[in-house]
Amino acid sequence: MVGIGISTTTGIATVVKNWLATDFPDRVSLRYLSTQRAAVPGAYFAKFVDGCFAFARLVFMFLGRLILLKGRWDVMHVHQSSWMSFWRKQPIWHFGALCARRRVVHLHGSEFKDFYASTSGLRRRLIQRFFERSDANFVLSKEWAEWVEGICRRPTRIDIVYNAALRQKMPDRRGRPTVTFALMGRMGERKGVFDLLEAFKKMAGNYPSARLILAGDGEVEKVRSLVAAAGLEDKVEVPGWVSGADAESVFERADVYCLPSYNEGLPGSILEAMAVGLPVISTPVGGILEAVQHESNGLIVEPGDIAALADGLVRLAADVELREAMGEASYALFEKKFDLDAIVEQVVGIYETLFHSAA
Incomplete structure (x- = not known):
């Protein structure tokens, strides 16, 4: 090999x-x-x-x-x-x-x-x-x-x-005081990191409980600078690359997984998110549509459409029952196709x- x-x-x-x-x-x-x-x-x-x-x-x-x-x-x-x-x-x-x-x-x-x-x-x-x-x-x-x-x-x-991905146990996310969105991957334009940060800025003021984790390598310092410039240090974490128990912790803390990429194969991070029962917001590029079914286990927006991405964040932040239903659908689809x-x-x-x- x-x-x-x-x-x-x-x-x-x-x-x-x-x-x-x-x-x-x-x-x-x-x-x-x-x-x-x-x-x-x-x-x-x-x-x-x-x-x-x-x-x-x-x-x-x-x-x-x-x-x-x-x-x-x-x-x-x-x-x-x-x-x-x-x-x-x-x-x-x-x-x-x-x-x-x-x-x-x-x-x-x-x-x-x-x-x-x-x-x-x-x-x-x-x-x-x-x-x-x-x-x-x-x-x-x-x-x-x-x-x-x-x-x-x-x-x-x-x-x-x-x-x-390895099958995981779905954590109990009910009753959490915050709604946490997460992205794990290379920090940069291709993964839509800057778009996600911009969309989060648009909705964060109306949702004080919203949080965002941007974990990965790449343009980490640039992302941290943008977070600081937007005054979002208390809402957005940029830990850099995480793996092992730290990566598991990110998925466990997350309520929604986001990956608004411009091009992909079939991202492993989406499958890892599905393996712990997370709803997913992503884009119709590469093989993503075979993992994320719009209005079933997540939401699909076009690459670069920051307004639609922000609307998706708002929708899932506001509706806990929708998050739970989509998360269960993610887990079921993972077991069926990606075990x-x-x-x-x-x-x-x-x-x-x-x-x-x-x-």
Whole structure:
């Protein structure tokens, strides 16, 4: 399996760590090859060096298998993002045709459509062939499946493999003196953090009990400065990146989860919110509509529509019964579609199908 270092705070790392928390490692003989040690914006030379070392490690690992007469790996599973991440993994993917019987591409990059649109000619054809020549392409939603199918010139196998989360116990949120909205992710424009803060400013004056938690890495200091400039330090928390028990605490304290993103794959944070029974306010981008059903387990607003976002905050702040009903719907939908054990079972089943077809 190939991907970014699992110690990073990326979506791919979260997916892999979730799988490793199940019986997945007991059911497959797994070697994980990290192509990037740290998720740092920029640092292109360091990432290039990481990619070169990863390719060298792969070659030596394969030579070791040949010396021990173990032959090729059964499956190479490549977790794929966009931009430089795509090109950095190309040598590994091409070498996979030699060292593995089957190759699986797992598309995560929320900006992959923008990346593809920025290319032309040979580079665009290389991207198309990347999907066409893979033995299976894992995508995060029906919308992404249709997109991959649309750019390919010949039929290719596409499997919808949802992101998933660990099932949690729903906390009792009744009788709380405050209504807390939360967002967890990279602080910046893409996740709609600034839009959410602006929408919260519009409604906070009329709802003294409203609170907001903005947790994540990225432009943390900029967000804190905006909170201070708006005089909202007593209502808005910006703790920076949280994980483990601290992340669980954010979800436990929250009454509504918000992620007004401009582009996404299928955000793991939304699934984690659903796993604890939170209603969700989000946008119709990427695979979000398969997790958030408007007026059922949450509200959908268009990206950048701050007025509609503020209206959604007001509506859920004012109606505790609606919050509870949507939260219960979130939990039920999570159990039906995004339970981690079911997703792992699906992935192992696909591996077995590919293995038998290669025999």
